[in-house]
Amino acid sequence: QQQVKQSPQSLIVQKGGISIINCAYENTAFDYFPWYQQFPGKGPALLIAIRPDVSEKKEGRFTISFNKSAKQFSLHIMDSQPGDSATYFCAASPGTGFQKLVFGTGTRLLVSP
Amino acid sequence: NAGVMQNPRHLVRRRGQEARLRCSPMKGHSHVYWYRQLPEEGLKFMVYLQKENIIDESGMPKERFSAEFPKEGPSILRIQQVVRGDSAAYFCASSLSGTPNTEAFFGQGTRLTVV
DSSP states (O other): OOOEEEEOSEEEEETTSOEEEEEEEOOTTOOBEEEEEEOTTSOOEEEEEEOTTOSEEEETTEEEEEETTTTEEEEEESSOOGGGOEEEEEEEBOSSOGGGOEEOOOEEEEEEO | OOOOEEEOSEEEEOTTOOEEEEEEOOTTOOEEEEEEEOTTSOEEEEEEEETTEEEEOTTSOSSSEEEEOOSSSOEEEEEOSOOGGGOEEEEEEEESOOSTTOOOEEOOOEEEEEO
16 A cells, blocks of 8 residues: 556657656555656656645646546656656655655656657 | 765675765755665665654664764764675655655765675
8 A cells, every 4th residue: 555656667758759657556645746857876856746636737848647536646748858868756655754755666768869 | 055965876795794874964954864776666765864863764674774863974874784685776865854745855875786
């Protein structure tokens, strides 16, 4: 019940295309859903986050879609660029503190020129 | 304004040796978190510390692992008598406060290899 399932494991998208990464959870106590971006040799960096009182949040080319009834959320990267090539992690927490974040297993995105 | 600093970046230890991983939080941050990332897996929470206190160590293995965050100096994650299964990337994060959903910033990690 503490798991966050993430798919796909890897993704190749052409430059200018849309990258879509999906996550699903079971724990209904989760109420904070961030996405992290990690470049090789670097630590994860917060990209965008959503709370379940909204169904969508957009920041630039990055959009989170949230479906509370299905317990699913996804990251959409519009107009994908080679510089977006990285590993993306979804995460979830019950809002009781950073230490309670449960991470997905990651999606390795490659945007081809 | 330096970010979270971890050292060493890479550490190689033989089985049975001790590994000491250091983390200096961002300036002004007094909350530190340690996470472990095994190959092809997501990050798993290990321990949450404030200055001189362990707040939550529910993710720490019961044996061989310990953590501290002294009044002065960096936070230390110590692994005694390392085994091959300890090989992983260890990330430290720091935050300004411990309030819910507070943003924490990760360091670049220490990659531990046990041979």
